[in-house]
Amino acid sequence: MNIHEYQGKALLKENGVPVLEGVHCTSVEQALAAYDTLGSKVVAVKSQIHAGGRGKGTLYNPDTKEHVMDGGVKIAFSKDEVEKYSSHILGNLLVTIQTGEEGKVVNNLYIESGCEIEHEYYLALLVDRDNKSVLIMASTEGGMDIEDVAHNTPDLIHKILVDPNSGLLGFQKRDLGMALGLSGAALKSFFKMLGKMYDMFVSNDCAMVEINPLVKNKNDEIIALDAKISFDENAEFRHKNWDVLRDLSEEEDVEIRAKETGLSYVKLDGNIGCLVNGAGLAMATMDVIKLYGGEPANFLDVGGGANEEQVKTAFSIILEDPNVKGILVNIFGGIMRCDIIARGVIAATEALSLDVPLVVRLAGTNVDEGKAILASSTLNIHPADDLAEGAKKIVSLIGGEA
Amino acid sequence: MAIWIEEDAKVLVQGITGKQGHFHADKMVEYGTNIVGGCTPGKGGQTVELQGKDYPVWDSMREAIAATDADATVIYVPPPFAGEAIMEAAEAFDAVKGEGVVVCITEGIPTLDMVKAVSYVYNRPGVRLIGPNCPGIITPGENGGAKIGIMPGHIHAKGRIGIVSKSGTLTYEAVAQTMSIDEGQSTCIGIGGDPVNGTGFIECLAAFEADEQTEAIVMIGEIGGNAEQEAAAWAAENVTKPIVGFVAGATAPPGKRMGHAGAIISGGKGTAEEKFAAFEAAGIACAKDPSELGAVLLESLKKAGLR
Numbered sequence: 001m002n003i004h005e006y007q008g009k010a011l012l013k014e015n016g017v018p019v020l021e022g023v024h025c026t027s028v029e030q031a032l033a034a035y036d037t038l039g040s041k042v043v044a045v046k047s048q049i050h051a052g053g054r055g056k057g058t059l060y061n062p063d064t065k066e067h068v069m070d071g072g073v074k075i076a077f078s079k080d081e082v083e084k085y086s087s088h089i090l091g092n093l094l095v096t097i098q099t100g101e102e103g104k105v106v107n108n109l110y111i112e113s114g115c116e117i118e119h120e121y122y123l124a125l126l127v128d129r130d131n132k133s134v135l136i137m138a139s140t141e142g143g144m145d146i147e148d149v150a151h152n153t154p155d156l157i158h159k160i161l162v163d164p165n166s167g168l169l170g171f172q173k174r175d176l177g178m179a180l181g182l183s184g185a186a187l188k189s190f191f192k193m194l195g196k197m198y199d200m201f202v203s204n205d206c207a208m209v210e211i212n213p214l215v216k217n218k219n220d221e222i223i224a225l226d227a228k229i230s231f232d233e234n235a236e237f238r239h240k241n242w243d244v245l246r247d248l249s250e251e252e253d254v255e256i257r258a259k260e261t262g263l264s265y266v267k268l269d270g271n272i273g274c275l276v277n278g279a280g281l282a283m284a285t286m287d288v289i290k291l292y293g294g295e296p297a298n299f300l301d302v303g304g305g306a307n308e309e310q311v312k313t314a315f316s317i318i319l320e321d322p323n324v325k326g327i328l329v330n331i332f333g334g335i336m337r338c339d340i341i342a343r344g345v346i347a348a349t350e351a352l353s354l355d356v357p358l359v360v361r362l363a364g365t366n367v368d369e370g371k372a373i374l375a376s377s378t379l380n381i382h383p384a385d386d387l388a389e390g391a392k393k394i395v396s397l398i399g400g401e402a
Numbered sequence: 403m404a405i406w407i408e409e410d411a412k413v414l415v416q417g418i419t420g421k422q423g424h425f426h427a428d429k430m431v432e433y434g435t436n437i438v439g440g441c442t443p444g445k446g447g448q449t450v451e452l453q454g455k456d457y458p459v460w461d462s463m464r465e466a467i468a469a470t471d472a473d474a475t476v477i478y479v480p481p482p483f484a485g486e487a488i489m490e491a492a493e494a495f496d497a498v499k500g501e502g503v504v505v506c507i508t509e510g511i512p513t514l515d516m517v518k519a520v521s522y523v524y525n526r527p528g529v530r531l532i533g534p535n536c537p538g539i540i541t542p543g544e545n546g547g548a549k550i551g552i553m554p555g556h557i558h559a560k561g562r563i564g565i566v567s568k569s570g571t572l573t574y575e576a577v578a579q580t581m582s583i584d585e586g587q588s589t590c591i592g593i594g595g596d597p598v599n600g601t602g603f604i605e606c607l608a609a610f611e612a613d614e615q616t617e618a619i620v621m622i623g624e625i626g627g628n629a630e631q632e633a634a635a636w637a638a639e640n641v642t643k644p645i646v647g648f649v650a651g652a653t654a655p656p657g658k659r660m661g662h663a664g665a666i667i668s669g670g671k672g673t674a675e676e677k678f679a680a681f682e683a684a685g686i687a688c689a690k691d692p693s694e695l696g697a698v699l700l701e702s703l704k705k706a707g708l709r
Contacts, residue, residue, distance in 0.1 A: 127513050127514070127517060127597065127598065129597045129598065129626075129627045129628075129629075129664070130627070130628065130629075130632075132516075132517060132520045132521070132598045133517055133521070134514075134517065147669055147670075163521070164514075164517050164518045164521045165521055165522075165525075202514060205512055205513075205514055207513065232512055232513045232514065233663075234481065234510045234511060234512045234513060234663060235512035235513075235514070235515075237481070237482055238482065238512075264660075264661040266655070266658050266659075266660060268653070268655065276571075277571055278569060278570050278571025278572060278661075279569060279595060279624075279660055279661025279662040279665060280567070280568060280569020280570065280571060280572035280573075280595070280622070280624050280650045280661075280662070280665075281569065281570075281571035281572045281575060281650075281692075282660070282661060283624060283625070283650035283651040283653070283654055283660050283661075283665070284572055284575070284648070284650040284692050286653040286654070287650060287651065287652040287653050287674070287690075287691075288691050288692070288693070289653075290652065290653045291690055291691055296653055299654070299658075299660050299661065301661040332571040332574045332575055332578075333554070334537075334552065334553055334554040334570070334571065334574055335426075335429075335552055335554070363574075363575075363578060364554055364557060364574060364578075365554050365556070386693040387575070387691065387692060387693045388691050388693040388694070389693075
């Protein structure tokens, strides 16, 4: 789960990590008031969306698609400029390298005090899968795309791994600061900041904290100038405040509804809907549809213990997508019995008066009973014995290549 | 011989009085697994009925292992408590007998809980953790066998193919594929789809390579991370037995989590394409469609003079 920069900054501040003063705004009036409140001649006017590359993004009118302004993050040197930039940003579509062509409408702004920057650094904390521990990465090459730095100058990225038994140790913080070339007051400031940030990472169940740039100002203070923070969704049960931080407008509505009913759904661009049990098999089903010339419309895992109601919900979610021209059901019954799935499929197709071709592949527990139930139905259901046959059938039924 | 779990392994169930734990414990007994009891803190001294027979419940894993000399435990504890259940089991196996297998089925454990739990298990070298977020491990026998997890037991048969996979139902698919060419399985392991887990591909490959019963291996991966690439590189140097592979998620869009917490292409890394390429470079015979795993395996067995 991602949060906005302004929320991340508030979290950092709460946890003792130095950030600049800033105000979250949703209107131009608020932005102008924020300029007065901050009392800083120079301020940054920053678009708040859940995607990177904002500074180099482009704003468009969401209706006419006309170009409005280059850059989703602007430095304003006067109140007039704050008015100009915030009115150009709010309500418009920001397209960045990470949003895709469709972009994202900007509903939130962050007005932040200016800062005299001496040097920009990069800092990130994340869970490293290979080492099964928290990894802290830092670089002197702040403000740049870290993927590029990693590719071109890997020597400039410094890493430390935190042993979960001992936590982040003093020498590790010092070593990392020194690797960045810090000394004296700046090193002390970095040392203190990193300890606070690690504690915040752990106590908030973060998945990733990325500060790009982290800066050193003229007074040798280390300050987080940006904040990209995401949380581990598995830990939601112990963080009641996440409900407030979640921006539902940044998430696919249908994916949220699917999740609420225990289904895992991801919308794709194709026209063959998939209903599968198990995440691995659901991915494999999409892959095989593509292999035989079709295009999957979605990923959908109904889980291990789905009942008739969930199967019905799954069908209705798939059918919300107007591109869907046919559906492939692929169930390997383990704990879930095929006869129950067969009844669920029939009930759902009747209730939703399904009018697109439906191919059903059943295997595993009670497969013969399941197949018999489907065969005895008067509905237009095409059976398949294995995944390849199922994929070929649905592709040919919707007039594809296979 | 099979790997890690013998056909008659003595198994405990953590969370045996819960709905999931009880349901699956019953299915395990039905399959023939040698369940010796369970553990639910606060319910020690009670019994649980599985397939018409009563099984004892203990308050702690130390008591349970001391009383039963169990070889393994399977965890069906809800996510908030599962990390600690793993550590309790690891501590108890280590203290009481110096070894044991901990299988965690639970899906949705916070990642930082797993970072802590995995490190805790790692410091107890006799203890092996399988999972979490996995179907478990099964060693089919002549009559029944040891099914430790949620997989449908009846689709398996004792044989010479070792199976290792990140996914549940895709493992069943692989099992069915081996059966379609009249081959059974030595041991099947689901290592789970979480970003931080216990036993990985390489440990499974090493154990299958050393196991006399196993003559060929099926390895199934999915997008996310680079465990498959590392395993393939390791296999190229260390595994002499034929390996057949499949990777799920060739059509998955980048940056989207595909059901499993760990199944995500991030920063352009961890794609199926990358993993298939690593498999092929390591001489692993790949199926692009899981329904072809049987055919590819048969060909590999023939090539190795095993059919």
